[in-house]
Amino acid sequence: MTNRRAFIAGLAGLPFATGPLAAIAQGSVRALAMPPLLDATRDRHFRLTAQKGKTDFTGLGGGETWGFNQSFLGPTLRLPAGASTQAQIDNTLSEKISVHWHGMLIPGEVDGGPHQTIEPGTTWFPELDLTQPPATLWYHSHVHGDTGRQVQRGLAGVIHVDDGRDDARGLPISYGVDDLTLVLQDRRFDRQGRIDYGLSMPDQMMGFMGNVILVNGQLGTQAVVPRGIVRLRLLNGSNARIYPLSFSDRREMHLIATDSGYLNQPVAIESLVIAPGERYEVLVDFSGGEAGTLVSSANPNQMMGGMMGGASTAGGAS
Incomplete structure (x- = not known):
């Protein structure tokens, strides 16, 4: 083989x-x-939970890390182009975070930037109306003055905006x-x-x-x-x-x-x-x-x- x-x-x-x-x-x-694939192209709904974990990167024991739905980083989100998707973001951490949809063409009230934090123990329900063409985007915490540290800890992931036509384009599609x-x-x-x-x-x-x-x-x-x-x-x-x-x-x-x-x-x-x-x-x-x-x-x-x-x-x- x-x-x-x-x-x-x-x-x-x-x-x-x-x-x-x-x-x-x-x-x-x-x-x-x-990263695990979280495909929302059919039911047009996904849930992310910001949580603590432990990750051993080097074999020396490791320590506390943060992630979405796992110990470090988050799943790859596959979202439908030209459709609206309902998101649910749960913050189980002890400090405020945000979830910014980096590269997504959406209104400011659901952008998840520094102005839109999620307090500990609360949930945010943004509706993402994707009118843009297919693209690879990413999401990450974007708290004012603390973005670098929170992303270093693991609060980030990738987004695939998908129109379902990549096979017809002759592109590889097996995740x-x-x-x-x-x-x-x-x-x-x-x-x-x-x-x-x-x-x-x-x-x-x-x-x-x-x-x-x-x-x-x-x-x-x-x-x-x-x-x-x-x-x-x-x-x-x-x-x-x-x-x-x-x-x-x-x-x-x-x-x-x-x-x-x-x-x-x-x-x-x-x-x-x-x-x-x-x-x-x-x-x-x-x-x-x-x-x-x-x-x-x-x-x-x-x-x-x-x-x-x-x-x-x-x-x-x-």
Whole structure:
């Protein structure tokens, strides 16, 4: 079966191996997991619960994290384009949060920005009337003065606005198989493996920079993809880090969508720069079965040659 599979993995100086499918089955390499899919395209209703959890990212024990419906991050929401969807947001945390629908074209009264917080122990019922075309968006807490910390703790997730026509467009549509959602985030951890959001002066000047890159909240994993064309939905969910992405073998990607939705036609590229909050969709050809590694070169969001605001080498290519 090994000639029927290819592998993608790796980011920003982290060692990721490639190998046969049997290696993953035997547990020597962990397979990258997708966020759970919460599909609201039929009943047009979904529920998110902001909750505490515990996550061990590094194998050192970990610590408290936050998430929606789980310990860290949230499910991928699949919402219908051209229809209204009822949301229910429960806040079981001990502090106020918000849920901002980043990239969604909706009225301000349901936008979930800093003006629209959800107090502890309360529930918000926004109705999301989606009139925009298909696109990859995201949602995250957006409390004034506290957005960075709350997103670092895990209050974020991805949205697929879907009109049900991607199969007719000839695009990969099998979630987690040939249609992969990849949330890129940098983090720092203390000696117990807990998320460390202590802000230094460079952090306050240039934005928080972690020294470890997580993909979908995971470390040291690799994705298994079928032989053929694979769709990557890329989200930069970091506070300040910019990722200049490319494949280590310089294989071609085809850009098919940006924050606003589909392009008129695909654009062939070898690299892609993705800033915080941005989303891109690319197609990658794995028909030949060769392994590939997605890497990020040096973070351009630095000051004085990297001496301030991101001196970490985690942004270097592996």
